[in-house]
Amino acid sequence: MTSMLIAISVLCGIGLAMALLLAVGKRAFAVEVDPRFEQLMDVIPGANCGGCGLPGCSGYASALLAGTAAPDACPPGGAELTMEIGRILGMEVTVREPEVALVRCAGGNSESPIRARYDGIDDCRAAHALAGGFKSCTHGCLGLGSCIAACTFNAIERTANGLVRIDPERCTGCRNCIAACPRHIIAMVPKKEVVHVLCINPDKAKDVKAVCTVGCTGCKICGKQSPRMVFDGALARVSTDANDPLDPSVALSCPQGSIYDAREYRLSDWLSSADTRKHFEERAAAWKEAEKARKAGARKEKPPKKDDDQPASSQQEVTP
Amino acid sequence: MSALTFAGGIHPAYHKDRTSGLAVQAIPAPQEVIIPLSQHIGAPAKACVEPGAAVKVGQMIAESGGFVSAPVHSSVSGTMKAIEPRPGPMGVPVLCAIIENDGTDAAEDTAGTADWKTASVADLRQKIQSCGVVGMGGATFPTHVKLSPPPNKPIDTVILNGAECEPFLTADHRIMLEHTAAMVEGLQIITRILDAKHAVVGIEVNKPDALDAVRSACASTDIRVVPLQIKYPQGGEKQLISAVLRREVPSGGLPMDVGVVVQNAGTARAVQQAVTAGRPLYERILTVTGSAVPEPGNFLVRIGTPVATLLTHCGVSADRMGRLILGGPMMGFAQRHADVPVTKGTSGILAFLETESAILPPMACIRCGRCVRACPMRLVPSQIAACCDHRLFSHARAADAMDCMECGSCAHECPSRIPLVQKIRLVKAEILAARRKTA
Numbered sequence: 001m002t003s004m005l006i007a008i009s010v011l012c013g014i015g016l017a018m019a020l021l022l023a024v025g026k027r028a029f030a031v032e033v034d035p036r037f038e039q040l041m042d043v044i045p046g047a048n049c050g051g052c053g054l055p056g057c058s059g060y061a062s063a064l065l066a067g068t069a070a071p072d073a074c075p076p077g078g079a080e081l082t083m084e085i086g087r088i089l090g091m092e093v094t095v096r097e098p099e100v101a102l103v104r105c106a107g108g109n110s111e112s113p114i115r116a117r118y119d120g121i122d123d124c125r126a127a128h129a130l131a132g133g134f135k136s137c138t139h140g141c142l143g144l145g146s147c148i149a150a151c152t153f154n155a156i157e158r159t160a161n162g163l164v165r166i167d168p169e170r171c172t173g174c175r176n177c178i179a180a181c182p183r184h185i186i187a188m189v190p191k192k193e194v195v196h197v198l199c200i201n202p203d204k205a206k207d208v209k210a211v212c213t214v215g216c217t218g219c220k221i222c223g224k225q226s227p228r229m230v231f232d233g234a235l236a237r238v239s240t241d242a243n244d245p246l247d248p249s250v251a252l253s254c255p256q257g258s259i260y261d262a263r264e265y266r267l268s269d270w271l272s273s274a275d276t277r278k279h280f281e282e283r284a285a286a287w288k289e290a291e292k293a294r295k296a297g298a299r300k301e302k303p304p305k306k307d308d309d310q311p312a313s314s315q316q317e318v319t320p
Numbered sequence: 321m322s323a324l325t326f327a328g329g330i331h332p333a334y335h336k337d338r339t340s341g342l343a344v345q346a347i348p349a350p351q352e353v354i355i356p357l358s359q360h361i362g363a364p365a366k367a368c369v370e371p372g373a374a375v376k377v378g379q380m381i382a383e384s385g386g387f388v389s390a391p392v393h394s395s396v397s398g399t400m401k402a403i404e405p406r407p408g409p410m411g412v413p414v415l416c417a418i419i420e421n422d423g424t425d426a427a428e429d430t431a432g433t434a435d436w437k438t439a440s441v442a443d444l445r446q447k448i449q450s451c452g453v454v455g456m457g458g459a460t461f462p463t464h465v466k467l468s469p470p471p472n473k474p475i476d477t478v479i480l481n482g483a484e485c486e487p488f489l490t491a492d493h494r495i496m497l498e499h500t501a502a503m504v505e506g507l508q509i510i511t512r513i514l515d516a517k518h519a520v521v522g523i524e525v526n527k528p529d530a531l532d533a534v535r536s537a538c539a540s541t542d543i544r545v546v547p548l549q550i551k552y553p554q555g556g557e558k559q560l561i562s563a564v565l566r567r568e569v570p571s572g573g574l575p576m577d578v579g580v581v582v583q584n585a586g587t588a589r590a591v592q593q594a595v596t597a598g599r600p601l602y603e604r605i606l607t608v609t610g611s612a613v614p615e616p617g618n619f620l621v622r623i624g625t626p627v628a629t630l631l632t633h634c635g636v637s638a639d640r641m642g643r644l645i646l647g648g649p650m651m652g653f654a655q656r657h658a659d660v661p662v663t664k665g666t667s668g669i670l671a672f673l674e675t676e677s678a679i680l681p682p683m684a685c686i687r688c689g690r691c692v693r694a695c696p697m698r699l700v701p702s703q704i705a706a707c708c709d710h711r712l713f714s715h716a717r718a719a720d721a722m723d724c725m726e727c728g729s730c731a732h733e734c735p736s737r738i739p740l741v742q743k744i745r746l747v748k749a750e751i752l753a754a755r756r757k758t759a
Contacts, residue, residue, distance in 0.1 A: 116411070116656035119679045121739050126746040131411025 034065055036088055043084040044077060049152045051075040051174030064089065072096040076153070076172035098191040100171040101155075101178060105141035105185050106198035106260065106271055108161025112137040112212035128182040136211035139201040141185050150180035161272040168267075189238075194262040195246040197229075197236045204234055216258040225250045251280075252287040323525050325549035326562040328696040330729045332487050332552055332650070334526065339609050339616045340490040344498055346620040347633060349396045349425070353624030354406050354661040355381065355417045360454040361461050362388035367403050367417060375400055378428040378600045381417050384449070390462045391452045393600035395622035398422040409646050409653055409660045416661070419624070430598035441513050444595055448513075451594035452601045452664075456586035457481065457492075457555070458647050460665035463587055467513050469576045475514040476579040479564055480507050480588055482523040482530065483548055483555035486648025489668045491607045492585040494618045496523065496530035499589050500537045506588030507543065509595050514581055519543045522564050526550045552650060553727040557582045559696050571723050586667075601664055608634045612641045612671040621662050627669055628658035642674030650728045683736040691730035691740055697723050701730035701740045708743040713754065716747040724748065 040061040048056045052073040054063050063069035064085060071085040071093045079095040086093035118134035120126050124146040132138040143162040155170035156177060166177070168191060178186045185200055197216055201208050205217035218234030226246050230239045236258070238246070251261035257280060260270050269276040358364035363385035369375060375394040382392040394400075394417075401418040408414035433439045433447060449464035469475055480503070484492040495503060504521075511519045521538065523531050525547045535545045546564055548554050558569045560582055567578040575582055583591075586605065593599040602623050609616035614635040621630065627646070631638075638658070645652040646666050662669075691701040699720055707716035721744055730740040 119654075121742045121746065123746060125750070126742060129746070129749045 037061055037065060039088050040064060040085065043081060043088070044074060045081070045172075047076055047152055047172075047174075049076060049172070049174040049176060051172065051176070075099070075174050078172075099173045099188040100168040100191045101166050101173065101175065101186050102168075102189045102196055103141055103147075103164055103166055103186055104196070104198050104200050105139075105163060106214050106258070107135075107137055107140045107212040108143075108159065108163045108272060110161060110274075111214045112140050114162075124180075125182045137201060137208075137215065138211075139183060139185075139203075140212060140215075142183070146180045146182070147177035147186060150176045152176060159268060159272040163271050165267055165271055190240060193238065193240070195238055195250055196260050196262070197238060197258055198260050199256075199258045200235065202233055202235050208234075214257050216254075217256055219255060221253050221255060222250050222259060225253045249287060252284045253291075254284075257281070257284070323547045323549040324522075324563040325551050325554065326559040326696060328694055328698060328729070329551040329553065329559070330694045330732055331550070332732060334487045334550075335609070336488065336490050336493070336526070339488075339607050339618055340493055340527070342490075342494075342617045344494050344605050344618045344620050347622075347625065347630065349421050349423075349622045350625050350629050351421055352401070353394075353396050353419050353421065353622060354626060355392060355395065355419065355624035356406075356408055356414045356661060356663055357382045357392055357403075357417060358414055359392060359460060359623070359663040359665065360390045361459065362386065362390070362465075364415065365389060365392045367415075369394075369400050369417070371400050371402050373400050374398070375419060376426050376428040378430060378602055380450075380452075380600070381419075388462060388465050390454050390464075391450060391600075392417070393452055393602045394419055395602040395624050396421040397424055397426040407657070407660055409655065409663060409666070411653070411656070416624075430600075432597040432599070433595055436509055436595050437512070441515075444509060444513050447598065448591055448594050451590075451599065453587065453590045453594050454601070454664050455584055456590060456604060456664060456667065457584035458651065458665050458667050460663070463583070463591065466581055466583070467510065469514070469581070473576045474579060475516045475576060475581050477518040477520060477565060477581075478507065478511045478514060478516045479560055479580060479582045480519070480521040480585060481555050481557075481560055481582055482521055482527070482534065482585045483560060484527070484585075485524065485550075485552045485554040485556075486650055486652075486668070487552070488609050488670055489607050489648050490609075491605045491618055491667055493527050493530055495585050495589055495605055496527070497533050500533045502592045503585055503588045504534070504537045504541070504543065505596070506590070506592035507583070508541070509591055510581070510583055510588065516581070520564050521545045522548045522554075522560055524548045524550050524554055552729065553696055553725075556696060556725060556727060558725070571720060604662070604664060604666070606662065606666055607668040608671075609668070610645075610670040611673045611676050612636055623664060624661045626658070627655070627660050627662060630662070630669060631658055631671060636671050640673060641671045643670075643672045643677035645670040645672075650732070651726065680737050682738045685736055685738060688735060690733040690735065694729040694733040696727060696729060697725060699724060701744060702738075704747055705738060705740045705743040708747045713747060713750045716744075717751050721747045722751060 044057045044061060046057050052060045054060045060069055072082045074081055078098055082093050082095050113136050114134055115136045116134045118127055120130060122144050124142045124144045127133050127142050127144055133142050135142060141163045143164055148156045153170055153172050155167045156164050159165050199216035201215050208215040208217050216236050222229040222236055228239050228246055229236050248261055251259040265276055365382035366385050367382045369381045376397045379394045380391050381394050384391045396419055398419055398421045401420050403417050405413035406416040436444060445464050445467055453463040454460040482496050507519055521534055531547060538545055548563055553559055557575050561567050561575055561580050569575055569578055590601050603620055605620050607618050608630055644655040644658060646655055647653055647668060649670055685702055695701055704716045704719050704721045724744045726741055726745055728741045734740055
């Protein structure tokens with residue numbers, strides 16, 4: 001009985017002594033932590049995606065406190081987080097325009113056929129390194145999903161047609177997929193942008209048509225519809241300079257159907273549904289007919305106008 | 321003398337019996353040859369004959385594009401039809417000279433150096449370079465470059481590679497049997513150019529007739545003939561040096577760093593022909609075999625002959641063919657169609673049935689360590705492949721991934737069928753890309 005009591009009291013004594021030591025130690029060796037660090041950690045998403053370019057979310061929080069990181073550098077956090085950071089750090093912030101990643105290729109297996117059987121490992125980089133990949137188009141999406149493996153937010157999925165699609169709602173703009181793609185197909189676009197050229201093949205029209213039925217040939221017809229369509233050589237692109245929305249006729253005017261209009265179709269349908277393509281082609285044909293009729297009308301009206309020397313107002317008068 | 325070997329390696333099924341006893345048969349030159357202008361490692365050759373011009377057999381049609389480059393010669397006489405991109409053996413289109421054969425085989429006048437024992441070394445080297453001789457084992461490194469080591473790296477030994485360790489291939493075997501004297505003379509020329517003290521021929525013991533033939537041909541010379549164990553990759557440069565001389569080539573180094581130059585048996589014959597007869601490299605001996613080939617054999621083929629022509633000659637029907645490989649089954653290149661030409665580096669053409677070329681899905685690594693035991697470079701393939709999966713390329717570099725020569729022994733041995741060598745190849749490409757970025 002007594003030996004038991006001795007044991008208990010000795011153990012309790014040791015416990016007390018240690019607790020005292022710890023209590024003293026905590027005071028003596030206390031590390032000053034900026035209370036704002038905890039506040040920041042509470043608001044930062046905590047996905048450790050690396051989108052800010054710093055080692056993890058705590059790295060970003062420390063960099064914010066040190067003043068070496070910008071308050072709008074966290075893509076998953078977006079505008080809300082930027083405002084929160086501004087509140088915590090007591091600084092003026094400007095909210096960045098949210099961006100999402102976009103796979104700029106719509107040439108699935110039916111549009112850009114497979115030219116060779118690929119038995120290698122499931123990695124776009126390996127397939128690309130092997131004689132330029134197994135697809136007819138050496139610039140198009142291989143669809144093996146190196147970007148899917150790189151995405152921390154589960155925002156990328158394969159389509160039925162051998163491509164990949166990024167869900168703009170899930171995409172946070174961390175850019176990890178951009179680095180993973182060996183063909184540099186993925187690019188950041190403003191989230192509010194509705195019209196995209198889904199092709200990056202810079203080759204001449206003949207070469208593009210030889211490998212893909214929906215590739216951009218650089219014919220510049222879309223450029224006539226809207227000044228926001230700009231051209232890098234034989235490749236069209238939507239410029240980000242102006243803020244005015246694009247006329248839907250830009251997509252309809254493309255003879256190759258390389259321009260995707262998010263107001264008309266869902267991206268998943270556009271990439272892999274034959275019905276959607278058919279629907280689009282019917283609309284494009286109708287638009288072209290209307291355009292032809294309008295032009296023919298304009299031409300008829302032109303000769304007398306020439307004499308009147310008022311060419312600028314001719315179009316408005318013809319089309320009601 | 322017991323057979324020598326290196327550490328590691330594997331014993332694949334060799335399948336050499338079907339063709340090893342068949343004498344080399346010359347294939348008539350085709351109606352049209354497609355000669356790629358880049359058949360070697362290094363700068364592509366520059367075309368020097370205009371389309372429409374008449375060419376003779378052995379006439380230079382493209383000149384060397386630099387020091388590490390080799391000229392290309394016509395393999396038939398006739399008319400140069402065009403110089404245009406055609407599908408190449410590596411899967412990408414390459415610039416090719418298309419020559420229509422007039423069937424006369426009018427040859428360019430050539431002159432050899434009969435007394436090569438007294439001729440100047442520079443002349444011999446020049447002769448080899450102008451005849452477009454490249455390594456004929458498959459790597460196609462220009463031979464004159466290999467025969468010009470820097471002065472601070474003296475060469476004491478030349479090793480002639482008669483291992484032919486790739487399964488199915490028997491072309492070098494037939495060269496050693498049928499062109500023994502030419503091959504040995506070629507080795508003597510190489511030894512003289514390099515001023516090497518020793519010359520060694522290494523032959524795997526599964527070619528006893530070749531061993532005997534080469535031994536008797538070398539009896540009156542001071543060339544040493546050594547039997548090698550039957551093992552893949554016995555013919556790898558570094559493995560051969562390890563087996564024959566017990567020397568280790570340092571990581572990232574070349575055989576010349578340990579005073580050795582290795583040449584293939586076919587290359588030695590090409591060197592002999594270039595020097596003694598001034599004959600350019602416009603034909604080569606190769607093996608056509610595989611389960612889809614009813615009449616396999618060893619053939620003397622003009623460079624630029626379409627592979628499809630050879631397959632037809634051997635009775636292969638396209639619908640039975642599941643897989644076509646140029647080179648050996650371990651390190652050769654799978655082709656998507658037969659419309660590619662035979663090049664200087666094509667050591668074999670293998671056609672397999674669909675049933676034999678199934679790719680089975682990989683399973684998880686069970687840590688058995690067979691790949692580690694198999695690796696002839698003494699790397700840890702499973703570790704490097706894991707680095708590939710997790711995209712830890714700097715870790716893979718620390719594990720000496722760049723020393724991998726992509727022999728495929730690890731993938732061959734893996735019981736879980738993990739594509740180890742494919743993953744290591746990806747790792748190597750990523751490391752090189754990162755190096756280029758920082759440079």
